[in-house]
Amino acid sequence: MEKRLTDLDWSLIQSFVAVAETGSLSAAARQLNASQPTLGRHIRVLEDHLGLELFHRQARGFELTHKGQELLTPARDMAAAMADLSLRAAGQENRLEGDVRIACSVFMAHHAMPDIIADIRQKEPAIKIDLLPSDQSENLLFREADIAVRMYRPEQLDMITRHLGNISLGMFAAQSYLDRKGRPRGAVDLPHHDIVGYDANDDIIREMRGMGIPATRDWFAVRCDNQSAYWELVRAGCGLGFCQTDVARKTAGIEEVTVDFPLPVLPVWLTAHEALRHTPRISRVWELLEEALKPLVS
Amino acid sequence: MEKRLTDLDWSLIQSFVAVAETGSLSAAARQLNASQPTLGRHIRVLEDHLGLELFHRQARGFELTHKGQELLTPARDMAAAMADLSLRAAGQENRLEGDVRIACSVFMAHHAMPDIIADIRQKEPAIKIDLLPSDQSENLLFREADIAVRMYRPEQLDMITRHLGNISLGMFAAQSYLDRKGRPRGAVDLPHHDIVGYDANDDIIREMRGMGIPATRDWFAVRCDNQSAYWELVRAGCGLGFCQTDVARKTAGIEEVTVDFPLPVLPVWLTAHEALRHTPRISRVWELLEEALKPLVS
DNA sequence: GTTTTTCCATTCATAAATGAATAGCACGGC
């Protein structure tokens, strides 16, 4: 016998939102820490229950039908209410234990954060840390992360932010490269050198052009968007490259290259959701992060 | 390992709302068509996950803590969004089959509705009917019923309503009673008769006083709030009683008593949620109800 | 004061859900 709509299991809507937003059962399964057959069954059960076809089945995923689109609005309202609830719940917790999720750049995840997190783990063994390396702007609103370390001022509402200071950048190269190609004495020498650049990411090009240096994509003999791999390329002698001075100076076999133009600094911000400011494990980790990051900035 | 908050199963919130609003695991289980141990586990899992105590355990049920109260707001937002979603889904259906839930008074559920529903079932075998006898004002907003038959003008927003007409009332008694006690000729004779009245429900008293008849609770030798039982009491000869004239006239062994004061009429309204007006099975049942109820009213 | 009723917590057999494994398909990259 067909059940009433009020008997609909809310977790089916949870699955519906995930599939609608990711575009596939597999991606939704990864997002919800479930499996692809499970998500597939949830969508089928939901469609049978509502008597509606919510998705067009494509070879490479699911696409919302118009009817499915119509239902996504209230479904997202449920997701927003759920996020609100979990935020309020987290804000009320008083245990100095549990998980804390920290988002930061991929590069920082490779360099500064491992030692910092090792330190946090020693000081607070009951707190477990999830590290989210990402060069995209995390949406803290849905609590994909509890605390974020940012290189730009966060502008979301309801967030607490603190500017810790600035990281200076420098231009560096492997000694092996410099021995082979010579040491540039200024901007005029740069066209005679190999420079490691980004691929699709045009941050460097825009920054150089902003300084009056007519850089183009062709200037870069080696290009890579992954910042950690980028640094390994520089270290391997592929050319000149940019790096945070504190990281570079710790790297063996690397020399700082004199530049006669000013390089920008990177601001470093800590940010977290305002509702969590008094959650013991969040405020404790914030404290420890601040303590650890302060010496790295000016 | 403790899971992230975003991994919280939304159906736990569904259970949370039900327990919060009903005040007990058992009542919530009945409401959600689940079992008491299941609801108990859901609340425990939710509390463990959030790290919060949401309810005080009482001997006769669960009472929200302050923290639980705080979370009820977003939890109810989820419920509201779910109701909106299921309404939109229902509004989009195009099948002339499925369940339709009809709410009406207990009395009507006993008398007029069985024949009407038998007729609907014959005409539309693919439509299944749930009948909700209730003398309380159902909240159609959360779709406890799809269509309601009302004796007062529904005033909720977003509803479609139609006034079908009015049911007339009369005063009746069993022939056996009248043979024994005589036939009253007017209001002046009433104090010499037994009248079947209500118990806690003071509708009759208020109505009589409104007509200038100084009725009190003591006037009624037999009192019962259950309207079907009430009518059986009248039929059994317990005294004079009020009834819808169409129902009374079909009852063997019952005589209408002449009264020299006007009795009120009962308006009959059909009402349903506006969003469902084009849902085939809803509009079909509405049609059939209207067709069947029209002859009963003037 | 006693009995009845309603509730929650616990146990465990059963039912239902899950996910590993797999096949097949279509698209994208080379």
Add this chain to the structure above:
DNA sequence: GCCGTGCTATTCATTTATGAATGGAAAAAC
């Protein structure tokens, strides 16, 4: 054109959730 990738659908062994049964407690009814 071929190969690799990512996807969905299906099957079935395993895991997990459910609910029947039960005991105990407290409140309500008599």
